[in-house]
Amino acid sequence: MKTNQKYTLESRRYIIIGAVILSALIFIIRLFYLQIVDGEYKQWADSNAFLKKTLYPSRGMIYDRNGQLLVYNQPAYDVMLIMREIQPFDTLDFCQTVGITKAQFDKRITDIKNRRLNPGYSSYVPQVFMNQLSAQDYGVLQEKLYKFPGFYIQNRTLREYEYANAAHLLGNIGEVNKQDIERDNYYVQSDYSGRSGVERSYENVLRGEKGVEILLRDAHGRTQGKYEDGRHDVNPVSGKNLTLSVDIDLQAYGEMLMQNKIGSIVMIEPSTGEILCMVSAPSFNPGMLVGRQRGRNHALLEKDPLNPLFDRTLMGIYPPGSTFKPAMGLVYLQEGVISEDTYYSCSYGYPVLGGKPACHGHASPLSLIPAISTSCNSYFCWGLRDMLDSRRRYSSVQEGLDIWKDHLVSMGYGYRLGVDLPGEKAGYIPNSKTYDKIYNGRWSSSTIISVAIGQGEILATPLQICNISAEIANRGYFYTPHIVSRIQDNDLDTMYTNRRYTTVERSHYESIAAGMRSAVTSGTCRGAALPDIAVCGKTGTAENPHGKDHSLFMGFAPYEQPKAAIAVLVENAGFGATYAVPIAKLMLQKYFSGEIAPENKYLEERIVNTVLLPKNVLNVL
């Protein structure tokens, strides 16, 4: 039996060998059919071959909230060539037509053939010889093209900007790089994609879908018409249009006010979370980054010591200074540390630590609303002490600080808000572990007292500061700030249409709003008051270790049913009241009235003419 079984197993090799021979036979029969019986394939290859020509869609256009066209397309033409199809031609005539020298022509040809520079090179495949030919050059070249066999024209579109503003928001497009191609197989070499701003964050919506035209060509490369009358062609699908929530006039006005200054203005409509304007100064004309001069201009902007490419509204992180106090007040109220009627004393400074942090002259003791109104440092230091150092509320100072942090995070601090623009920074709110590490586990409110007044480790972006103001305007919730209010044929991500409630109750927000209203009527930001609109606000001064302090303002208006929230930050400008407050006042008036009242014209002129740049930069200029 055993040997018998062994024998049968050994004989199994014939079955396996049979399978091998059978498969080889099947393949050979298949080859016979493909190569000899069926002449169709041979015909295909002998006289016909496909030329797949990409049809580029037009990119979606961009409008502002009032339907003003901001960005549109203009045709541009790339000169392509297929190396193998070139026949002797009048090189000089060609060079003159497209406006280059013979030397440039020769260099370009060598570069195309160099596989190190151009790894995908094949003499059979169209290569970009020159991109973005102007319309005039295109016209002339088109007429003469029959003289230059091997050269073709590929239609493209470039971006054109109606206004010289909003460069950071709109962003720009540029050629895709190797990583883009690897990540997304939609792209091929020399395609364009959004590199920054809305162009980048809405790339998938704006770009549309490429189409393809399948042409037939013979063995000599000549096209012989469409393959099966274009039955397999795919038409390109245009990109979707975008409507921004930005008011371009307001944006332009803000950029004018901020000229020769460094800083940001952000305005948000609290009832929707739509961003009304987002000014980052210094800025530049978005038209600079279009066309053939893009590379040179980009390099120039990169070298500029003021870094105009940097969008300070969401990439700049600053200590929020006194604009942090309303948020601190909210945490204290929610945790029951204070009520609206809690009084603390102040003697030109925080008494517990011998008058530090210092404060200015005002009535003492005082309650919450006057404390916000006069921006009393001591009040919020006392609050932090009562919150963290009393063991009745929390078992440890660590627990207290982490609860404090959780409230702030719910208000939008310390993490990215999720705005629909690339590059947003998270800011920073420390937690107990941070301090345990720094102070070896032994610390109290006195050790970290500067966080009470928005200094120390606290960092926020101007967008986050404006968002807090929108949330106080709404009395306890906000919408994730966003710049695109409508996408053609598409709905907005629910992330931008759902309310985000904070962990603080609505009633506490009323007290804080009252404090901010009082600051404008009788406190530190009287300069922001407008005759017909109840403005609420809070000034701030952010300490700057590198020079003069940054001037800050956050606010909203009107007091009831607010329509706009605002944050202004001017770098190296000193106290909040000096520059940030009047800028905010002008922006709010522009937004609510559409124009500046005659009595404020002198103020506008003064702001526009003020130069606030660091000394070393001024020397260079």
Add this chain to the structure above:
Amino acid sequence: MSYRKANIWKTADWITILLYLVMVAAGWFSICGASYDYDSLGWFNPSGRPGSQLVWISLSFVLVFIIMMLESDFYNVFSYIIYALIILLLIATIFLAPDIKGSHSWLVFGPLRLQPAEFAKFATALAIAKLMSSYGFNLTKSRDFLIILALIFLPLLCILLQKETGSALVFLAFFFVLYREGMTGYVLLTGLCAMTFFVISTKYSDVVSGITPLGELITLSIIQAMLIVLTYIKQRGSLLLNILLGIVAASLLIAYVVSLFIPVNFVWAVIGMILASSCYLIFLSIKQWVWHHLLVILFAALSVGFLYSVDYVFDEMLEPHQQMRIKVTLGLEDDPGGAGYNVNQSKIAIGSGGLTGKGFLNGTQTKLKYVPEQDTDFIFCTVGEEEGFLGASAVLVLFAVFIIRLINLAEKQKTVFARVYGYSVASIFFFHLLINIGMVTGITPVIGIPLPFFSYGGSSLWGFTILLFIFLRLDASRKER
């Protein structure tokens, strides 16, 4: 020492080595053809593909030398360790490998890219050979069989997780080895049936005659036919056969008569046949106490179950691009711009070769870069286009001779270890040939695996060289003793 070395080269199987050298050389010329361009870099420039393949080939000769110089016991003793190391490497690759066109299977060291999956084949073959040669091992014991399955499926799963479905499927080749070593043939038969049912029922799923879905009808008819054949093989009683055929005739007659009056779904007739035949076989197995009949019924039941779960598997468990590839192969979907484009271009390139081909370096289809991956997975196109039917058939014959030679060598081995390993080598080459040529000629779906020794790439060339020469080393010492 010098005595032993001399012996090794003398006892080595030079016919196989010669076949290897011929294939590597033919492969290199094909790569030259596939990447040739009028103004290309020349064949020996290492930054071009022919040049860099030449570097890989030279390095694999070094590998051959090292493998042949090692003691043959080395492979036996270290087989588990090699297997364990490769598995660790495979797992690490899942996490370390960058995303290259959706696959996570390449380890990148500067300019060098290695695909550990290519080395898992010989490691798994070693581990299986070691286990099956261990004392007391018996494939028919379910415990031993499960361990073998684990050894095969562990690397397979790792490679699936690297999103390299093609390389993962190669491990199914080990079932040929298991079959040779005593696994019941029903496993292979079931696999073959499953594939047939899948193809037929998917291909004809939307074709309806009257109110009868043809895909179902054909598949169910095959199941009924298998049922009869399997029963007949075991028990050649004419009565039994007559009764079964009678059931078929009766079912068809009833269905036909009924269809004269109302439209009939003939699927019900065939299901009726299968049910009637099964009942009869159950009756027989109880009466005669023959287990075999129950197995046949089990087969029928599983087949029917498989048929009705195909749609679910196809729609729910396969990725859209895999569904598309299968549909294109079955001719259900015509998509010359997408999944079908590759195969279509591949068929045009091969078809245009004619009887004698266009001549070396004269292929226009491959040169115009119409065929994607023309120097890796689709290298056979270049052979077909430039060398024609004669050249392509010669390559197939070469492969068949090579694989049969390996099988015969494996049978000659005196140790179970060497025999199992030899069969593994032959099976892996066979599987690669089957899937790769099937894909290129449009018979099987597009599953990206290389053609051994022909496709461009260092990892696969090294992988196959190591796989082959370990066996030749084991074989050489067989004659030594």
